[in-house]
Amino acid sequence: MAAADARSTDERHLLEFGCAVVAVGVLAGAAGAATTLLLHWVEHLTYHYHLGTLLTGVGAADHIRRATGPMIGGALAGLGWWLLRRRAPVPSLTGSITAHRPLARVPLAIDAVLQVLIVGSGASLGREGAPRQLAAVFGDCATGRWSLTEHDREIVLASAAGAGLAAVYSVPLGGALFTITILMRSWHPRVVGTALITSSLAVAVAAPVTHFEHSLTWPSADVSYRFVLLALAIAPVAVGIGIAFERLMATARPKVPSASWLLIPGIAAAGLLTGICSIWYPELPGNGRSILTVSVNSSLTLSAAAVILLLKPVLTALFLRAGAVGGLITPALATGAAAGSLVALTLNEYAGAALNVPAAALTCAAGVLAITQRAPLFAALFVWELARPPEWLVLVFAISAFTAHALWKRVHPER
Numbered sequence: 001m002a003a004a005d006a007r008s009t010d011e012r013h014l015l016e017f018g019c020a021v022v023a024v025g026v027l028a029g030a031a032g033a034a035t036t037l038l039l040h041w042v043e044h045l046t047y048h049y050h051l052g053t054l055l056t057g058v059g060a061a062d063h064i065r066r067a068t069g070p071m072i073g074g075a076l077a078g079l080g081w082w083l084l085r086r087r088a089p090v091p092s093l094t095g096s097i098t099a100h101r102p103l104a105r106v107p108l109a110i111d112a113v114l115q116v117l118i119v120g121s122g123a124s125l126g127r128e129g130a131p132r133q134l135a136a137v138f139g140d141c142a143t144g145r146w147s148l149t150e151h152d153r154e155i156v157l158a159s160a161a162g163a164g165l166a167a168v169y170s171v172p173l174g175g176a177l178f179t180i181t182i183l184m185r186s187w188h189p190r191v192v193g194t195a196l197i198t199s200s201l202a203v204a205v206a207a208p209v210t211h212f213e214h215s216l217t218w219p220s221a222d223v224s225y226r227f228v229l230l231a232l233a234i235a236p237v238a239v240g241i242g243i244a245f246e247r248l249m250a251t252a253r254p255k256v257p258s259a260s261w262l263l264i265p266g267i268a269a270a271g272l273l274t275g276i277c278s279i280w281y282p283e284l285p286g287n288g289r290s291i292l293t294v295s296v297n298s299s300l301t302l303s304a305a306a307v308i309l310l311l312k313p314v315l316t317a318l319f320l321r322a323g324a325v326g327g328l329i330t331p332a333l334a335t336g337a338a339a340g341s342l343v344a345l346t347l348n349e350y351a352g353a354a355l356n357v358p359a360a361a362l363t364c365a366a367g368v369l370a371i372t373q374r375a376p377l378f379a380a381l382f383v384w385e386l387a388r389p390p391e392w393l394v395l396v397f398a399i400s401a402f403t404a405h406a407l408w409k410r411v412h413p414e415r
Contacts, residue, residue, distance in 0.1 A: 024138075032135065070123060082264060097161070156194065167205070170385075216296045245372060248313055288331045295341045
């Protein structure tokens with residue numbers, strides 16, 4: 001009798017876990033769709049355009065709108081964070097999941113909306129934090145009353161966060177690997193299966209909004225297989241850029257999130273500086289997609305690549321220092337792409353080389369992301385899914401990412 005009861009309990013737990021996996025995948029897709037729609041609405045309102053990407057909108061906007069748009073958005077987001085943090089702390093999503101603590105649902109959801117507001121108005125921060133938080137909050141609301149074990153709850157909520165990332169960028173493998181290699185750091189079949197199912201469902205559910213569109217459009221230019229050798233040569237560049245980017249962000253980020261009214265003028269000032277810079281470099285506002293776009297389209301000049309390589313991380317650090325919150329995946333990718341473009345353009349112009357600039361940009365971007373996220377496999381596949389270049393280039397990205405990560409480990413053997 002006891003054995004039958006135990007079997008029945010196990011079957012019920014398994015059924016609830018399966019239902020939780022499906023529910024979380026669907027809700028993560030809804031979170032991704034919602035944040036995408038809100039982001040586009042804010043972008044169109046800030047730069048007063050109707051069709052095209054953020055780069056199109058910034059390029060068509062007048063100088064006053066370019067300068068003041070990010071400032072106004074920053075001030076509003078700063079006001080929101082000031083009011084929010086005065087009443088309730090916003091805990092780390094990853095920390096709450098891994099420590100098996102209850103999620104602070106309302107603060108995390110409001111924080112996610114404010115992240116979308118500031119990125120949509122032109123802040124130099126990533127957009128991926130908001131859908132991850134909102135997906136985890138939705139998933140926690142849906143599964144909170146089910147009798148999941150602590151470990152199963154951790155798997156489900158981590159998968160929700162990865163699926164939110166997958167939904168906004170239409171990268172099911174990237175979202176799953178984010179869960180497996182960064183959040184859970186486990187290749188247990190239960191983790192892998194849950195991550196793959198939730199990310200795939202999320203991408204499908206968000207498709208009516210995202211239309212399975214990828215952030216980048218790969219040009220039809222041919223790439224030589226000898227480019228594999230350049231992946232090894234460009235890895236040390238990626239290590240240097242990745243370490244510099246990481247240290248700058250760590251220095252800029254306050255140890256305790258500010259709850260002072262100074263959030264309002266501080267973030268507004270960072271927005272104003274970004275807006276002024278965008279008068280000459282319209283690629284700078286936003287999460288970094290614009291920089292990746294011009295890098296892949298080979299429309300980035302040598303001087304522009306050098307300036308953007310300097311300004312993008314500095315502007316991102318300024319927003320963090322002022323107290324803003326946002327993702328760092330796409331700013332790191334954009335910085336790496338600018339560095340790769342700068343290397344390729346320099347060699348092409350002064351050494352007579354004939355390097356493929358888009359391939360060099362994404363190869364360096366994969367290496368930089370491998371350093372900042374400590375996950376070379378995620379970095380390689382995420383970059384490949386963003387642009388969908390020829391399939392064999394995933395090997396090039398992987399060589400760059402794993403080589404850069406190995407070099408970083410030699411520099412930091414204790415980590």
